[in-house]
Amino acid sequence: MDRGQRFLASLRDGRNVWLDGQRVPDVTKHPAFTGTLRTISRLFNTLDTPGIQEQIGFVSPRSGSYVHNAFLVPKSQEDLGRRTAAFAHWAEQTQGVMSRLSDYARSMVTGWYAVREAFAADDPHFVEKITRYYETARDEDRFLTTALLDPQINRAKRIDDENPDAVLRIVRENSDGVVVRGAKMIATAAPYTHDFLIFPFYHVDAAHPEYAHALIVPANLQGLHIVCRESFASADTEQHPLSSRYDEMDAVLIFDDVLVPWERVLLKNNPDAVWRLRQNTSANALAFHQTVVRAVAKLRFVTGVACAVAEAIGVNGFLHVQEKLGELLTQVDTLQALVTASEVYSYLDEFGNQIPAIGYLETARNLNSRYYPRAIEILQQVGAGGFMQVPSRASAYEGTVSDLIDKYFAGATVPASAKIKLFQLGWDLIGSQLGARHQLYERYYAGDPVRMYANQYLHADKRPYTQPVWDLIRQSEA
Numbered sequence: 001m002d003r004g005q006r007f008l009a010s011l012r013d014g015r016n017v018w019l020d021g022q023r024v025p026d027v028t029k030h031p032a033f034t035g036t037l038r039t040i041s042r043l044f045n046t047l048d049t050p051g052i053q054e055q056i057g058f059v060s061p062r063s064g065s066y067v068h069n070a071f072l073v074p075k076s077q078e079d080l081g082r083r084t085a086a087f088a089h090w091a092e093q094t095q096g097v098m099s100r101l102s103d104y105a106r107s108m109v110t111g112w113y114a115v116r117e118a119f120a121a122d123d124p125h126f127v128e129k130i131t132r133y134y135e136t137a138r139d140e141d142r143f144l145t146t147a148l149l150d151p152q153i154n155r156a157k158r159i160d161d162e163n164p165d166a167v168l169r170i171v172r173e174n175s176d177g178v179v180v181r182g183a184k185m186i187a188t189a190a191p192y193t194h195d196f197l198i199f200p201f202y203h204v205d206a207a208h209p210e211y212a213h214a215l216i217v218p219a220n221l222q223g224l225h226i227v228c229r230e231s232f233a234s235a236d237t238e239q240h241p242l243s244s245r246y247d248e249m250d251a252v253l254i255f256d257d258v259l260v261p262w263e264r265v266l267l268k269n270n271p272d273a274v275w276r277l278r279q280n281t282s283a284n285a286l287a288f289h290q291t292v293v294r295a296v297a298k299l300r301f302v303t304g305v306a307c308a309v310a311e312a313i314g315v316n317g318f319l320h321v322q323e324k325l326g327e328l329l330t331q332v333d334t335l336q337a338l339v340t341a342s343e344v345y346s347y348l349d350e351f352g353n354q355i356p357a358i359g360y361l362e363t364a365r366n367l368n369s370r371y372y373p374r375a376i377e378i379l380q381q382v383g384a385g386g387f388m389q390v391p392s393r394a395s396a397y398e399g400t401v402s403d404l405i406d407k408y409f410a411g412a413t414v415p416a417s418a419k420i421k422l423f424q425l426g427w428d429l430i431g432s433q434l435g436a437r438h439q440l441y442e443r444y445y446a447g448d449p450v451r452m453y454a455n456q457y458l459h460a461d462k463r464p465y466t467q468p469v470w471d472l473i474r475q476s477e478a
């Protein structure tokens, strides 16, 4: 059994995955997941592929096998570069479309482990628990994801005294662990995740400590229900080259009194400690770094599709099309430059970890929430009605009609067969269910963009900006 097959086998663990009102007995056999799981298994196997494994992994000191660089605790600029190379390789293999290949949440765990001593005073078992979990996740290829927000029931109330279950909370504890009740949205990749990182999105009020916890929850715990949205996966690789490979399912996690074992309870009933963990700059920077490397790969891909479309239909000579394609190239360069800046200005934290400069990564994540929808808009403007000039199942046409299709569906620089495939690919980005989901994803995955932009203002030191203004005004008054 190869590593990818072992990953698939590990998902037959009794988890409760729900799709279309039915419990899915084996996610590895269900058409909603098979294409995506094939992609992930292939990526897992790259850790055993000579020539690639050295670029994306390192040898675990415990198991002696290659493990993913998301688990590498960076101690130098060179280590950071090794993390970047691993993120970039998996992102490029999936055109940046698969955003939750677990390397984000794995980086968060690596960050918590790297700064573990900072939480030793908050819980006497924190250090030993996160060390054990980090080593297990690293050596057993655990697939992880995060789920931070509580369901959209009534956003006007953060904690609702009339509906205390609207926010995930600990309802009781016993000698085996804590019992949690509530729900979490959204957990991308949930049906094929091993463990969920669960902690509150907001600072919990000191009056409600039962809502403040940091848990690592195995997907197959009793009472945990993984409720999936409609599947956007397609079995048709010809017409839906992306939807057939990359539908990362999104789900809501319902905790119907789930007993989480003590081993997986990192912090509990401690709003300040949980908030410090949630806000930890080192852990966040390591995780955000992955998200921006991945975003660059995706914008580069959309740019590639838009340039190919423009050339294929001979519109690349028009000034406004050139201006729009130039805008796409500017987007890619800007985000790439921010990744580079975060690495160049990386620094050693108090525990000797080499941490990318988080400010550049936050800027990049904010820009991406506007760049991606704009990139998709540009792709629509460049290809225009061509996305509808695609015969359904083009490869099935035969005889005279086939000759006519070759004649009338050809492009300026490419034959009909290539042009049809290119526009099918473009439609999967701009118009399919998967494409629509991706626009929503890039707008929101990093948080509400309105408040994320506002946070940049709120957390910035404004004096270096305002002081020269007041200096100038004083000079003119003198």
Ligand SMILES: Cc1cc2nc3c(=O)[nH]c(=O)nc-3n(C[C@H](O)[C@H](O)[C@H](O)COP(=O)(O)OP(=O)(O)OC[C@H]3O[C@@H](n4cnc5c(N)ncnc54)[C@H](O)[C@@H]3O)c2cc1C
Binding pocket: 100, 145, 146, 147, 148, 149, 152, 155, 185, 186, 187, 188, 189, 250, 437, 440, 441, 444, 445, 446, 447, 448, 450, 451
């Ligand atoms: C496709 C997709 C995948 C995702 N995957 C994950 C995942 O794997 N893990 C994870 O943890 N999260 C995930 N998310 C969740 C993401 O973090 C949230 O969508 C994001 O934080 C916004 O929260 P919300 O969707 O609850 O919107 P809301 O907060 O409900 O916002 C709805 C609207 O109300 C406004 N609003 C709400 N409250 C306020 C307020 N207090 N002040 C001002 N305006 C307000 C917002 O600006 C927005 O316009 C995913 C989201 C999407 C779309």
